[in-house]
Amino acid sequence: MTGTYAHAAGFYSGDRPRIVTSRFEHADSYSLERYLATGGYQGLRKALARPATDVHDEVKKATVLGRGGAGFPAGTKWGLTPEGVFPRYLVVNGDESEPGTYKDRLLMERDPHQLIEGCVIACYAAGLSQCFLYIRGEMAHAQERVAAALNEAYAAGYVGKNILGSKFSVDVVLHWGAGAYVVGEETALIESLEGNRGMPRLKPPFFPAAIGLYGKPTIVNNVETLSNLPWILTNGAEAYTAIGTATSPGTRMVAVSGHVKRPGVYEIINGTTTFRDLIYGDDFCQGIRNGNELKAFVPGGGSAPWFTPDQLDIPFEGPQAGAAGSMLGSGAIMVMDHTTDIPAAALTLTRFYAHESCGKCTPCREGGTWLERILRRVVDGKGTDADLQQLIEVGTSICPGDFPHASSTRLGLAAVPFPYKMTTICFVGPSAYTPVHSALTLFPEEFEARVTKRTHIPVTAVGVGE
Ligand SMILES: Cc1cc2nc3c(=O)[nH]c(=O)nc-3n(C[C@H](O)[C@H](O)[C@H](O)COP(=O)(O)O)c2cc1C
Ligand code: SF4
DSSP: OOOOSSSSSSSOOOOOOOSSSSTTTTTTTTTTHHHHTTTTTHHHHHHHOOOHHHHHHHHHHTTTBSSSSOBBBHHHHTTTTTTTOOOOOOEEEEOOOOOTTOHHHHHHHHHHHHHHHHHHHHHHHHHHHHHEEOTTTTOHHHHHHHHHHHHHHHHTSBSSGGGSSOOOOOOEEEEEEEOGGGGGGGHHHHHHTTTTTOOOTTTOOOTTTTSSGGGEEEEEEEHHHHHHHHHHHHHHHHHHHBBBSSSBBBBBEEEEEESBBEEEEEEEEEEOOOOOOOOHHHTTOBBBBBGGEEEESSSSSSSOOOGGGGGGTTSSOOHHHHHHOOOOOTSSSEETTTTTTHHHHHHHHHHHHHHOOOSSSHHHHHHHHHHHHHHHHHOOOTBBBHHHHHHHHHHHHHHOOOOOOOOSSSSSOOOOOOSSSSSSSSSSHHHHHHHHHHHHHHHHHHHHTBOOSSSSOOOHHHHHOO
């Protein structure tokens, strides 16, 4: 079987192992009936028959890397809460809004019981008193599906008091966001849950595991991370680590968009699948549209530094993507073919991050807007070579690094040290500069062709807002 097209647009399976998307092909994949008929809630049943510490150890052994962006192992994170401090909470991050990312939405819409089961297992294993499931404001369909599934789960005794006749009880509370990208950042999400404006907290010194929601120890986990748990508890950590590599076990969901023949969400084997497999493979995207040439691709969501065709053989493995100067982030790949207007593509991404700045720190609030305005001028053919220097200077004020400022129009940019040093509280600020820096570094000629070269630049011409 190659490239089976699932019942609704956008998801494709093949002969690959499927851990979190195994039910997607059923039209009623979201119902309790289908869930139970396909092994649902077996993982929870097995977990509750074991001591909580055993379940925690099983998840640690599986090395479930967080799928929200940072890739921190879930079992290890659960162990970071201080002993004896209660209540302690699980916060589920369903705010998915990184450009290009749309996998958690599918998991919530197509298999909400899997997520709910994962939440209850996590609460049991990590000794958490209550679960808050936060879903992005715009995802009305996901909200409806999760709410309906939660009602079913309560009625059937999978959530609530004395779950499945055990002594373990936990409640799951649903919360809808208002549609802010920055609220995906875990401390901003906690602020939003508390009823405050969704602005990130300064960390260090305090991380949510120690001081989180309502000042109590809090574990924040991504939707996909938690959706892996039912399978792991049903099949065991050994079966999980038998898939993928030692450092990146299991599978992961990736969303591919842009100029490929078959964009969509794929569950791939972690660590071994390469970007070439994904973009050109028959089971995956089947190559570039119209037989065009690949120009560049964003490997891990809009915040990630870009890759070029010579990096296609890098596998989907965090450390290797990191060594190549980027990240896998939220698992979103955006593909650009040779017809792409690179400065315009960079502007699209930068504009998003500038717009989503919460305004708490100056380099992001002011810098993002400056980057957007200067870049807009360049894209419109009204920029000068001084504008290009200005882009670099503004970018460097957000994420300082070794950026030689060339005085000629050859920009001579060095690769940004990654992960960035940053002058901001969270990653939104640097994310506004990433597309600009990638585009300028990789395709300087496209910018040079756009600008007028001047030796004397009147002050007003390098400012913004003209
Ligand atoms: C600006 C920003 C946006 C983020 N957006 C999301 C998001 O939409 N979903 C998510 O799970 N994690 C997001 N994260 C990462 C979270 O802060 C957090 O690390 C994650 O939810 C932890 O879950 P995990 O360990 O299971 O990956 C974002 C981080 C930043 C800095
Ligand atoms: S980097 Fe931007 S989004 Fe993040 S806290 Fe600062 S101003 Fe807000």
